[in-house]
Amino acid sequence: MSLARPMDAGATIGPELDWDADAWREVRTRAQRAGRAYIWLNLVEQRLRAVVAAVLRPIYEPVHGHDDWVVAAAGPAGQEWVQRAVAVREVSRRKGYLLDPADDNVLSFLTLPQLRELMVQHWPCFEPYFDDRRDVELALDELEVTRNVVSRNRALSEAVLGQAERASAKLLEILGAGGDVPSARRLPVDAVEDLVGDRYADVVAVHTDRVRLLRQFPAEDIFGGARRLDAVGIGLNLLVQNFSGRRLVRLAEGGCRVRLLFLNPASSAVKRRERELGMKRGELSRAVEMNILHMRRVRSRLRDPGAFEIQVYDDTPRFTAYLVDGDGSDGIAVVQSYLRRARGMEAPVLVLRNGQRVVKPGDVDDSGLFPTYREEFETNWADSRPVS
Numbered sequence: 001m002s003l004a005r006p007m008d009a010g011a012t013i014g015p016e017l018d019w020d021a022d023a024w025r026e027v028r029t030r031a032q033r034a035g036r037a038y039i040w041l042n043l044v045e046q047r048l049r050a051v052v053a054a055v056l057r058p059i060y061e062p063v064h065g066h067d068d069w070v071v072a073a074a075g076p077a078g079q080e081w082v083q084r085a086v087a088v089r090e091v092s093r094r095k096g097y098l099l100d101p102a103d104d105n106v107l108s109f110l111t112l113p114q115l116r117e118l119m120v121q122h123w124p125c126f127e128p129y130f131d132d133r134r135d136v137e138l139a140l141d142e143l144e145v146t147r148n149v150v151s152r153n154r155a156l157s158e159a160v161l162g163q164a165e166r167a168s169a170k171l172l173e174i175l176g177a178g179g180d181v182p183s184a185r186r187l188p189v190d191a192v193e194d195l196v197g198d199r200y201a202d203v204v205a206v207h208t209d210r211v212r213l214l215r216q217f218p219a220e221d222i223f224g225g226a227r228r229l230d231a232v233g234i235g236l237n238l239l240v241q242n243f244s245g246r247r248l249v250r251l252a253e254g255g256c257r258v259r260l261l262f263l264n265p266a267s268s269a270v271k272r273r274e275r276e277l278g279m280k281r282g283e284l285s286r287a288v289e290m291n292i293l294h295m296r297r298v299r300s301r302l303r304d305p306g307a308f309e310i311q312v313y314d315d316t317p318r319f320t321a322y323l324v325d326g327d328g329s330d331g332i333a334v335v336q337s338y339l340r341r342a343r344g345m346e347a348p349v350l351v352l353r354n355g356q357r358v359v360k361p362g363d364v365d366d367s368g369l370f371p372t373y374r375e376e377f378e379t380n381w382a383d384s385r386p387v388s
Helices: 019-065 069-074 076-095 112-119 124-128 133-151 158-174 191-200 211-216 219-221 245-253 269-277 283-300 370-382
Strands: 203-207 228-232 257-263 308-313 320-322 332-337 349-353 357-358 363-365
Touching: 019 069, 019 112, 019 124, 019 133, 019 370, 069 076, 069 112, 112 124, 124 133, 124 308, 133 158, 133 257, 203 211, 203 308, 211 219, 211 349, 219 228, 219 245, 219 363, 228 370, 245 283, 257 269, 257 370, 269 283, 269 308, 283 308, 349 370
Parallel strands: 228 257, 257 308
Antiparallel strands: 203 349, 228 320, 320 332, 332 349, 357 363
């Protein structure tokens, strides 16, 4: 009688189930893209559901009642999908899937295409609220591929994700979903930032250098329409070289109060910075002098030069910061730290959004970086001296 031999402890049974690093990287990329897309789709669906309810409920509910008005609105053409929604609702009730009583209605179980169908069927009812039906339908068409991919957990390309984000933002704007972030007019709020942005305090963007910043956030978007502009740095090149003197004059004449704080070109700190960057002696100081001279010319063209202040400081420069509307909740800041061997154009850039964020009900988070840089600016300004 023979006995089966025991298997070696190191032997492998069946296929290898572990994922390697590349597989995990691919899975995380899929999850990140699908997560971003889902947030946008969820916002659009909630907004469209609210719009449909606001327009059609007053028409159908008085006649057909609270539970049946959606069935009546769907009409004969939509009986198949609306009855399916009714059935899913009943199953959810029995199995305890309805966690919020507010969702215990047929409308909450309609999908995005079905909500669209209700809107299209009743377009004369929606027409007074929207300029162009074609814009609404085109935006919803662009979302359909993404919705299909996300609902089936398939791979979503970066291009399709970008298209979905643009279409969602456009559709939310059409549907009148104005944001509650005051600075959104200057720096649009990304849906993901709005939901999880508190994870990174008030930092809303990070760029590896100033070139990439200006590609995404041009100087006109940063400074245009500002009512207050405070800037501190060595030469303030982001403002001086990327925002014309004519635009600065119009900005100041329009009521913007400007305070510019340059490093004193005659200070020892400039000489140290020149040595750090390997520049010729006097090269940096001349560049700063030229920028100051340019800003003085701008100031001389104003009816109220007192609203355009220029000062210099002698301390070691530690950062450059541009605080736009920093005295209000709609403020934006662009901040760079000075690195030993990198010029300002090459240094990483942080974009900050001012305004307190409610992380939990009753708990306001004011621990962002914006107040820190604003306080630093005010301290430096108080210790500086004016340029005549």
